[in-house]
Amino acid sequence: MPIDYRTTHCGPSVPDLAFHIALCADGAYLPHLGVAAFSLLLNNADKPLALTLVVSGADDADLRRLGSLAELFHVPVDLIELNPAAVAQLGASGHISTASYYRLFLPTLLPDTVERVLYLDCDLVVDGDLQPLLEIDLGDRPLAAAVDRVVELTRREPSGDALDRRYFNTGVLMMDLAQWRRDNLHGRALEYARQAENPLQYADQDALNAVVDDEVRLLEPTWNYMVFTRLRADLQQGLDEAQAGVKRPAVIHFAGVAKPWQSWCGSRYRRRYEDYRSVSPWRSLPYPESPRTVRQAIMAAELATTEDRMREAVGYFRQALAAKQNG
Numbered sequence: 001m002p003i004d005y006r007t008t009h010c011g012p013s014v015p016d017l018a019f020h021i022a023l024c025a026d027g028a029y030l031p032h033l034g035v036a037a038f039s040l041l042l043n044n045a046d047k048p049l050a051l052t053l054v055v056s057g058a059d060d061a062d063l064r065r066l067g068s069l070a071e072l073f074h075v076p077v078d079l080i081e082l083n084p085a086a087v088a089q090l091g092a093s094g095h096i097s098t099a100s101y102y103r104l105f106l107p108t109l110l111p112d113t114v115e116r117v118l119y120l121d122c123d124l125v126v127d128g129d130l131q132p133l134l135e136i137d138l139g140d141r142p143l144a145a146a147v148d149r150v151v152e153l154t155r156r157e158p159s160g161d162a163l164d165r166r167y168f169n170t171g172v173l174m175m176d177l178a179q180w181r182r183d184n185l186h187g188r189a190l191e192y193a194r195q196a197e198n199p200l201q202y203a204d205q206d207a208l209n210a211v212v213d214d215e216v217r218l219l220e221p222t223w224n225y226m227v228f229t230r231l232r233a234d235l236q237q238g239l240d241e242a243q244a245g246v247k248r249p250a251v252i253h254f255a256g257v258a259k260p261w262q263s264w265c266g267s268r269y270r271r272r273y274e275d276y277r278s279v280s281p282w283r284s285l286p287y288p289e290s291p292r293t294v295r296q297a298i299m300a301a302e303l304a305t306t307e308d309r310m311r312e313a314v315g316y317f318r319q320a321l322a323a324k325q326n327g
Contacts, residue, residue, distance in 0.1 A: 003082070003086055003105060003108060003109070004082070004083035005081060005082045005083065005109065006081045007079065007080050007081075008067070008079045008081075009079075010067040010070035010076070010077040011067075011070025011071065011074065011075055011076045011077050012074060012075070013076060014076045015048040016048070017048060018048045018049060018050040018076075019048060019049050019118065020049075020050045020052065020110065020114050020116065020118070021040065021049060021050070021051055021052070021119075021120065022051075022052040022053070022054065022106055022117050022118070022119050022120070023036060023037055023051075023053055023119070023120050023121075024054040024055070024099060024100075024102035024103050024119075024122075025053075025054075025056075025099055025102075025122045026055070026056045026097055026098075027055075027057025027058060027062070028057070028097070029097075029099065029122045030055060030057070030058055030062045031261075031282045031285055032122045032123060032259070032261060033053065033055070033066075033122040034065055034066060034069075034280060034281065034282045035125065035273065035276050035277045035280050035282055036122050036123075036124055036125060037053065037066075037069055038069065038276055038280040038281070038282075039125040039126045039127065039276040041069060041072070041073040041075060042073075042276070043126050043127065043129060043130070044129065044130050044131075047130075047131065047134070049075050050075070050078075051069065051070075051075055051076065051078070052077075052078045052080065052106075052109070052110060052117070053077065053080065054082055054103075054105065054109060055079065055080070055081060055082065056081065056082050056083070056084040056099065056102075057084070058079075058081060063079060065281045065282060066079055067079060069281070072281075080109055082102060082105070082109075084098065084099070086101075086105070087099070087101040087102070089194065090190075090193045090194060090199065090200075090203070091198075091199030092199055092203065093199045093200065093201050093203065094201070094257070096201075096202065096203050100170075100203040100204045100205070101193065101203060101204050103119050103170070103173070103204060104186045104189055104190055104207075104208075105186065106119065106175065106186075107175075107177050107181050107185075107186050108186070110177060112181070115176070115178040116138075116174065116175065116176060116177060116178075117174075117175050117177055118130070118133065118134060118172075118173070119172070119173040119174075120171070120172060120251070121170075121172070121253060123253065123254045123255070123259050123260075124171060124172070124224075124251055124252060124254060125251075125252050125272050125273050125276050126250065126251055127248070127249060127250060127251065127252055127272055128248065128249070128250035129250065130223075130250060133172075133219070133223050136174055136217070136219075138174065138176050138217050141176070141215055141216055141217040142175070142176050142179040142180055142183065142185055142212060142215060142216075143174060143175050143176065143180075143208075143212065143216055144174040144216065144217035144218070144219050145168035145169060145170060145172065145173050145174075145216055145217075145218070145219055145224070146168065146169050146172060146218065146219040146223060146224035147166060147167070147168060147169070147218060147221075147242060148168060148169035148226070148255075149226075149239050149241075149242040150226070150228070150235050150238070150239055150255070151163075151167045151205075152166070152167045153234070153235055153238050155167060165213075165214065166214055166216070166218070167209055168205075168208075168209060168212075168216050168218070169205065169224055169226065169253075169255065170204055170205040170208055171253045172219065172223055172224040172251055172253065174217075174219075185208075185212065188211045189204065189207040189210075189211045190207070192211055193206075193207045220246075221242065221243040221249070222246045222248075222249050222250050223250055223251050224251055224253050225243060225246055225249030225250075225251060225252050225253060226239065226243070226253045226255040227252060227253065227254055227255065227256070227267045227269050228254075228255060228258075228267070229257075229258035229264075229265050229266045229267050229299075230258070230266065252269050252272055254267060254269070254273070258299070259289075260272075260273035260274070261273065261277075261287060261288055262288060262289045263288040263289060263291060263296075263300040263303075263316070264296045264297075264299035264300040264303060265288075265303075266299070266302075266303045266306075291316065291319060291320075294320050294323045294324050297316050297319040297320035297323060298317075300312075300316040301313045301315075301316035301317045304316060
C-alpha cells in the first residue's frame with residue numbers, strides 16, 4: 001500500500017555506523033515524544049545516534065521544537081510527517097490510538113541501507129546508557145522485546161484458557177529491518193490487523209505477537225521497565241516478580257492508562273518524567289493535564305491529598321462532585 005509522507009532533515013548528516021532510533025506519535029502525543037527523545041539524547045549524547053521521528057497532526061511550532069533537538073545535541077533528525085489515513089481503517093481500542101501502527105511503517109520509511117533501528121514509545125523516559133541495548137545480538141530473530149507480564153496474566157486464548165505462551169511488549173523494540181523487509185513482517189502484521197473482526201485491544205502489539213509468535217529475543221526488564229498506576233494487586237505482584245532485580249531501570253515505560261503528564265498519575269516514577277520535561281524544549285507548555293472524568297478527578301484529589309497538596313485536592317474533589325452532578 002502506498003504511503004503518503006514528507007521528510008524534513010534537520011542537523012548534521014548521518015554519521016558512519018550510526019545507531020538509528022525512531023519514535024512515532026500523532027498530534028496529541030507530540031510533547032511526550034519530544035520529552036522521550038530529549039531524555040534519550042541527554043543520556044546518550046556521546047554516541048553516534050540518528051533520530052527518526054514519525055509524526056502526524058504536527059503544526060509549525062511542534063516541528064520547530066522537534067527540530068531543535070538536532071541543534072541542541074548536534075544529532076541528525078529526520079522528521080517524517082505521515083498521512084494518518086494510512087492506518088485510519090484499522091481502528092483503535094481504549095486509550096491506544098491508531099498512531100501505534102506507525103512503527104510498522106519503519107521498514108518502508110527508512111532507507112534500505114538502514115538495517116537496524118531501535119523503536120521507543122512516547123510514554124517513556126530513557127534514564128541511562130543504552131549502549132548494551134544498541135549493540136545487542138539478535139541472532140536470527142527479527143526483533144528483541146521485553147515480556148509483557150500484565151498481558152500474559154490477563155489475556156485469554158480463544159478457547160478461554162489462560163495464555164500459555166510468551167507475549168512481548170512493543171514499547172521498546174530492536175528491529176532487524178533487513179529481516180522485516182525480507183519476510184514482510186510489517187505487511188503481515190498490518191494485514192492481520194485489517195482482517196481482525198474488531199479493533200485489536202493492543203493494536204500493533206497484538207498484531208506483531210500473532211505474526212512473530214516466539215521468534216523474539218527477550219530483553220531484560222531494565223530496557224523496558226513497566227510501571228502502572230493502581231494496578232490490581234495480583235497483577236502488580238506478578239509484574240514485580242518479573243522485574244525483580246532491576247535496581248535502576250535504563251528505560252522507564254509508563255505502560256498503563258495513567259501517564260506521568262496527567263494530574264492523576266500516582267506512579268512514583270513520574271518525577272523522572274517531570275525532571276526531563278522541566279529542562280526540555282517542551283517545558284513551557286501547559287502541564288499537567290487536568291481530569292476529564294469523575295474517576296480521574298477523584299484519583300487526582302486522592303494523589304494530591306497523599307502529597308499534602310490540600311488546596312489542589314479540594315479543587316479536584318469539587319471538580320469530581322460537579323462532574324457527577326452534571327452527568
